[in-house]
Amino acid sequence: MARLNPYAIKVEINRLFQQGQSFFAIPKVESWLREHQQDPNQYEIQFVEEMADPDEVAVMHIRIHLSRRDGQPVDPWLIEEINRDQT
Numbered sequence: 912m913a914r915l916n917p918y919a920i921k922v923e924i925n926r927l928f929q930q931g932q933s934f935f936a937i938p939k940v941e942s943w944l945r946e947h948q949q950d951p952n953q954y955e956i957q958f959v960e961e962m963a964d965p966d967e968v969a970v971m972h973i974r975i976h977l978s979r980r981d982g983q984p985v986d987p988w989l990i991e992e993i994n995r996d997q998t
Contacts, residue, residue, distance in 0.1 A: 921975065921996045924958070928973050933958070940975060943993065953979055 920943045927936050936958060941951035957976040963969045975993050977985045 919996050921973070921994050924975060925969070925973050925996075928958070928960075928971075929969075936973075940993070947989070947992070949989065953981065954985070955980055 920940065923939060924936050927933055927939065937956055940956050944951040944954065955978045957978070959974045959976050961972045961974055963972050977990060977993065979985055
């Protein structure tokens with residue numbers, strides 16, 4: 912069984928939404944994009960609530976959705992990395 916990485920961006924965003932601090936989610940994702948040598952101004956950031964699996968404690972999960980403002984596709988590795996919650 913894979914371990915949860917408590918510092919993964921997806922885990923941090925989920926925690927912000929659970930604590931009612933979703934206001935800080937966009938700056939957190941923008942900071943994460945900068946750390947990965949991406950310009951956050953090139954991306955539209957959206958959060959999508961999804962139902963958790965029935966065997967999980969959490970009821971909802973937040974998926975981070977990125978789209979480029981210039982219409983180009985987002986790199987698949989970036990989408991995979993930003994929504995990864997396991998080590």
